[in-house]
Amino acid sequence: MTKSIMIVGVGGQGTLLASRILGNTVIREGYDVKVSEVHGMSQRGGSVVTYVKYGEKVYSPTIDKGEADLILAFEILEAARALPFLKNDGTMIANTQEINPMPVITGAAKYPENLADKLDKQSKLVKLDALSLAREAGNIKTVNVVLIGVLAKNSEIPYEKWIESLKETVPEKLLDVNLKAFDLGYNL
Amino acid sequence: MKKLLLGNAAVARGAYEAGVRVVASYPGTPSTEITENIVKYDEIYAEWSPNEKVAAEVAIGASIAGARSMSCMKHVGLNVMADPVFTSCYTGVNAGLVFCVADDPGMHSSQNEQDSRHYAKAAKIPMLEPSDSGECKEFTKLAFEISEKFDTPVFLRLSTRISHSQSLVELCDRQNDELKPYEKNAPKYVMMPGNAIKRHVDVENRLLALKEFSENSDINTEEINSTDIGIICGGTTYLYAHEALGDKASYLKIGMVYPLPDKKIIDFAKKCKKVYVCEELDPIIETQCKALGLDVIGKEAFTLLGEYTPSMIKSAVLGEKIPKENALLEPLPARPPVMCAGCPHRGAYFVLKKLGLTVSGDIGCYTLGAVPPLASIDTTICMGASVSAAHGMAKARGSEFNKKLVSVIGDSTFMHSGITGLTDIVYNKGANTVIILDNSITGMTGHQDNPTTGYTIRGEETKQVNLISLCKALGVEHVVVADPFDVKEFERVVKEEVNRDEPSVIISQRPCALLKRVKYTGHCKIGDNCKNCKMCMKLGCPAISVKDDKVVIDNTQCNGCGLCVNVCPFGAISKED
Numbered sequence: 001m002t003k004s005i006m007i008v009g010v011g012g013q014g015t016l017l018a019s020r021i022l023g024n025t026v027i028r029e030g031y032d033v034k035v036s037e038v039h040g041m042s043q044r045g046g047s048v049v050t051y052v053k054y055g056e057k058v059y060s061p062t063i064d065k066g067e068a069d070l071i072l073a074f075e076i077l078e079a080a081r082a083l084p085f086l087k088n089d090g091t092m093i094a095n096t097q098e099i100n101p102m103p104v105i106t107g108a109a110k111y112p113e114n115l116a117d118k119l120d121k122q123s124k125l126v127k128l129d130a131l132s133l134a135r136e137a138g139n140i141k142t143v144n145v146v147l148i149g150v151l152a153k154n155s156e157i158p159y160e161k162w163i164e165s166l167k168e169t170v171p172e173k174l175l176d177v178n179l180k181a182f183d184l185g186y187n188l
Numbered sequence: 189m190k191k192l193l194l195g196n197a198a199v200a201r202g203a204y205e206a207g208v209r210v211v212a213s214y215p216g217t218p219s220t221e222i223t224e225n226i227v228k229y230d231e232i233y234a235e236w237s238p239n240e241k242v243a244a245e246v247a248i249g250a251s252i253a254g255a256r257s258m259s260c261m262k263h264v265g266l267n268v269m270a271d272p273v274f275t276s277c278y279t280g281v282n283a284g285l286v287f288c289v290a291d292d293p294g295m296h297s298s299q300n301e302q303d304s305r306h307y308a309k310a311a312k313i314p315m316l317e318p319s320d321s322g323e324c325k326e327f328t329k330l331a332f333e334i335s336e337k338f339d340t341p342v343f344l345r346l347s348t349r350i351s352h353s354q355s356l357v358e359l360c361d362r363q364n365d366e367l368k369p370y371e372k373n374a375p376k377y378v379m380m381p382g383n384a385i386k387r388h389v390d391v392e393n394r395l396l397a398l399k400e401f402s403e404n405s406d407i408n409t410e411e412i413n414s415t416d417i418g419i420i421c422g423g424t425t426y427l428y429a430h431e432a433l434g435d436k437a438s439y440l441k442i443g444m445v446y447p448l449p450d451k452k453i454i455d456f457a458k459k460c461k462k463v464y465v466c467e468e469l470d471p472i473i474e475t476q477c478k479a480l481g482l483d484v485i486g487k488e489a490f491t492l493l494g495e496y497t498p499s500m501i502k503s504a505v506l507g508e509k510i511p512k513e514n515a516l517l518e519p520l521p522a523r524p525p526v527m528c529a530g531c532p533h534r535g536a537y538f539v540l541k542k543l544g545l546t547v548s549g550d551i552g553c554y555t556l557g558a559v560p561p562l563a564s565i566d567t568t569i570c571m572g573a574s575v576s577a578a579h580g581m582a583k584a585r586g587s588e589f590n591k592k593l594v595s596v597i598g599d600s601t602f603m604h605s606g607i608t609g610l611t612d613i614v615y616n617k618g619a620n621t622v623i624i625l626d627n628s629i630t631g632m633t634g635h636q637d638n639p640t641t642g643y644t645i646r647g648e649e650t651k652q653v654n655l656i657s658l659c660k661a662l663g664v665e666h667v668v669v670a671d672p673f674d675v676k677e678f679e680r681v682v683k684e685e686v687n688r689d690e691p692s693v694i695i696s697q698r699p700c701a702l703l704k705r706v707k708y709t710g711h712c713k714i715g716d717n718c719k720n721c722k723m724c725m726k727l728g729c730p731a732i733s734v735k736d737d738k739v740v741i742d743n744t745q746c747n748g749c750g751l752c753v754n755v756c757p758f759g760a761i762s763k764e765d
Contacts, residue, residue: 046525060431061353084513101523109521
C-alpha cells in the first residue's frame with residue numbers, strides 16, 4: 001500500500017526541508033519514494049504544497065483530493081485549505097499559528113475564526129502551537145522540525161531512523177537546537 | 189548505490205555520467221536546479237549566460253569544438269534560443285549536444301503554458317521525455333548517444349512535476365569524457381545558402397533514420413494488461429494514468445516524442461478495444477494518431493489546460509465520479525505569493541503607485557508589484573519587454589503620456605534582454621524612463637549570480653558589469669542611482685526623470701533581503717503616537733496588518749528593514765533591537 005503525506009504551509013516556513021527529512025527517512029526503510037516540491041514564484045509567501053508518497057512502487061508524485069493519509073500543516077488556514085485532500089479516516093497535524101495572507105492584510109477578506117475547532121469536527125486533528133515549541137527549543141526557525149517530530153510520533157517508522165536522517169539533513173552547527181525541537185514535537 | 193534525487197539533479201547526474209564537459213544556461217523555473225547541480229561536478233565547465241540564446245550558442249560552439257555539451261532552460265527560454273537551435277539542426281554536431289527544456293503545465297511560475305514539443309517537429313530535432321528521476325538520468329545519457337550517432341542536437345523535455353519531484357536513482361561512473369578532435373569543416377558548419385541547401389537533405393534523411401530508431405528503441409514501450417482500454421501516454425501522464433487505471437488498461441509509454449513510432453502506435457491501437465491519447469497541453473501525439481487514421485479519443489475526453497491528475501483520468505476513462513470533498517463550508521481567503529518582508533522593490537512600487545504612473549513591467553520577483561495593495565504594474569509580457577514595450581507605448585501616445593510612464597526591470601533581466609530595448613529608445617529618439625530594480629541577484633529563481641553581481645556560477649570573483657557606464661555608453665545621458673528605501677528622495681528622482689524630454693535610467697539600488705550578506709537587525713515597533721492613518725498598510729508588507737482596527741507588526745515576520753519607519757508621516761514607527 002502506498003502511503004500519501006501532504007505537507008502544506010506558507011512559502012518561507014521551511015516545508016521543503018521537512019519534506020526532504022521525511023523523504024530521506026522513508027528510503028532508510030527500503031521503500032520506493034516520490035517527493036513533489038514547489039519552487040519559484042509560489043514560494044514567495046504563497047500557499048505551498050509538498051507531496052510525499054512511499055510504498056512498494058509509487059507512480060504519480062502528486063496526491064489527489066480525498067487521498068492523503070496524513071496532512072502536516074504548518075499554518076492553520078493552510079490546514080483548512082488542504083482538508084479536501086485528506087482521506088475520511090486520515091490524520092491532520094496542524095500548527096495553530098496564524099499568518100495573514102495579503103487579501104486579509106489589505107482588508108479584502110477576513111481570516112476565518114476558530115479554524116482548529118472546525119477542523120476538529122471534520123478530521124482526526126492533532127493541533128499544537130509549534131511556534132512556541134520552536135521558541136522553547138531556542139530558534140523560531142525550527143517550527144518545521146518540531147512538526148516533523150509530531151509526524152514521527154504518528155508514523156510507524158522508529159525514532160532512531162528519524163534522528164539518523166535529521167543528522168544527515170541539518171547543518172552540524174544547528175543540529176543541537178534541531179534535535180531539541182524534534183523531541184519537543186515527538187513528546188507532545 | 190541508489191539516491192533520492194530531484195528530476196533536475198538526475199539530469200545533471202546523467203550529464204556528468206555521459207562525460208559532458210560544457211553546460212551553459214540561463215535560470216528559469218522549473219529548469220534552474222539542473223545547472224545548479226552541474227556545479228557540483230568539477231569536471232564540467234558551467235556558466236550562467238546572460239540569456240538563453242547566448243547559452244545555446246556557447247553549447248553549440250563547445251560541441252563543434254569536440255566537447256559533449258548541454259544547455260538548459262524553461263519553455264519560454266526556448267523561444268529566446270530558437271534562432272541558433274533551428275540552424276544547429278542543419279550543422280549537426282561534433283560531440284553530443286543536448287538542449288534540455290522544462291515546460292510548466294499549470295503555470296506554477298510562468299507567464300504562459302506553451303507546449304515545447306511543437307519545437308521538436310518545427311526544428312526537426314529529436315525529443316525525449318522522461319517520467320521520473322531514474323529516467324531523467326538514463327534519457328539524458330541516451331540523448332547524448334543519439335546526438336552523436338545521428339549527428340544531431342537532441343531535446344530533452346521535462347515538465348514541472350518531473351523536474352521538481354524526487355525519486356530514486358542508481359548512480360554510475362562517468363564515461364566518454366575525452367575531447368573529440370576538431371577539424372575545420374566549412375560545408376558542415378558554415379550555414380550559408382550553398383551549404384545549407386545540401387545540409388537540409390541530410391536533415392531529412394536523418395529524420396527517416398531517427399524514425400526507424402524510434403520504432404525499434406525500447407524507449408517507447410508497451411505494457412499489456414487488460415486490452416479493453418489502451419492508453420497512449422508519456423512523461424507525467426504515464427504516471428497519472430497508471431496510478432488511475434492500474435492493470436485495467438494497457439499502456440504505450442512514449443519516451444521519444446519526436447519522431448513518433450508510427451508502426452508501434454498502430455500495432456498497439458490494434459490490440460486494444462478503445463484507445464485514449466492522454467497528454468498534457470496540446471494534442472501532439474493525438475494529431476499524429478489521427479493522421480495515421482486511428483480512431484483514438486483525446487482532447488474530447490481530457491483538457492488542453494493545466495496539469496492532469498489520476499482522478500481526472502479515472503473519471504474520463506472509467507466514468508467514475510469524483511467523490512464529494514470533505515471541505516469547510518466557508519470560503520477561505522486565497523494566499524497569493526507576495527514580496528518578502530524587507531524586499532527592496534516594495535519602496536520603489538510604493539512611490540510609483542503614489543505618483544499614479546503607468547508601469548511597463550517585466551519578469552522576476554518584482555512582477556509581484558502587480559498585486560494589491562501596490563498594484564502598480566500595467567503590463568508584463570516577457571523578459572525585456574518592459575523597456576521596448578514602453579518605447580512603443582510612448583511612440584503611440586506621445587510625450588505627455590510618456591511623462592507618466594516608466595519601465596521596471598531587474599538587473600538580471602536587463603542584462604538578459606533589456607539592453608537592446610534601451611538601445612532602441614536612444615537610437616529612435618525616445619524619451620523613456622527606465623528603472624533598473626538592481627537587487628544585486630537573480631531573485632525569483634533562487635539567487636543566481638549574473639553579469640552585474642561580480643561573481644560566477646561557482647562563486648568565483650569576476651569582472652562586474654557597471655550598469656551606469658553601460659547605460660551611458662548606449663547614449664543615455666541621465667543615469668541616476670537611488671535607494672528605494674529613501675522614499676522621499678526616490679520620489680523626487682522619479683518625478684525629475686519622467687519629466688525629461690530625453691531617455692533616462694534610474695538604478696534603484698538595494699540588495700535582496702534574503703541575501704546572506706544583508707543583515708537587517710531588530711524589529712520595527714509602532715509607538716503610542718500612531719494616528720491609525722494606515723499609510724504603512726499601503727506597503728503590502730506581510731509583517732504589518734490590522735487587528736481590532738489597530739495596526740500591528742508581527743515580529744516573527746518583520747526583519748527590521750525599516751521601510752515602514754520611512755513612510756510613516758507621524759514618525760510613529762521606530763526600530764527596536
